[in-house]
């Protein structure tokens with residue numbers, strides 16, 4: 608039996624965190640990722656059958672008791688994760704009481720899960736209610752999207768419609784739109800609760816002046832979701848650099864064509880334009 612370090616899960620996490628770093632979305636220790644694995648997936652590899660350490664967590668995660676997560680460590684640099692996966696990530700199992708995790712692999716220099724782990728677990732709980740295939744929570748700092756939170760009113764509808772209008776792929780990839788919460792202190796249960804509440808309706812939640820939380824069935828899909836949001840934010844930024852005057856854009860009729868062509872179930876509330884959320888006046 609192969610050791611867990613040779614599993615596709617460690618390889619995919621190392622690859623994804625490296626891509627996040629190379630994209631410039633995870634400077635220093637910025638960003639964190641958690642990937643849910645099943646018991647069978649974990650047990651197919653050696654080195655995962657005994658508890659190495661018990662690590663307390665500061666909220667009740669009993670709804671996830673027995674579930675396994677491969678998670679990035681707090682303070683760890685994404686640029687290094689590809690070279691030191693066993694140091695910079697860990698495989699944990701949520702305890703029955705939900706107040707600690709059992710470390711099964713990794714964090715071999717005494718490390719611990721990301722400071723945003725409560726926000727991850729709360730978001731996993733909410734997304735699992737919406738989608739039994741939910742696997743990934745990804746937090747990162749995409750530059751253009753974060754910049755927009757200084758210049759665009761902090762409204763989910765305003766952000767969603769603006770990003771939808773930047774590229775036809777946007778409404779196809781995130782037809783429900785994206786959620787925006789107020790600015791809050793990171794690393795707290797409060798920001799986790801607010802994020803998870805938004806995750807009821809959205810797979811992408813914007814943290815103003817900070818970054819994004821995204822959810823999905825796989826690392827690739829979740830990464831692709833963030834990539835698409837950030838691409839639209841980059842186009843928005845570039846428009847501002849070109850003087851910011853929008854003469855023409857994707858119209859509501861164009862949205863209808865995309866919905867029909869790709870059989871989308873978009874957020875109906877966001878489909879209705881109103882004066883406060885319009886890009887082209």
Ligand code: 13P
Nearest residue numbers: 637638639681682721722
């Ligand atoms: P961690 O190093 O604890 O994962 O924190 C990084 C971060 O981006 C906090 O929001």
Ligand code: ZN
Nearest residue numbers: 637638793818
């Ligand atoms: Zn962050």
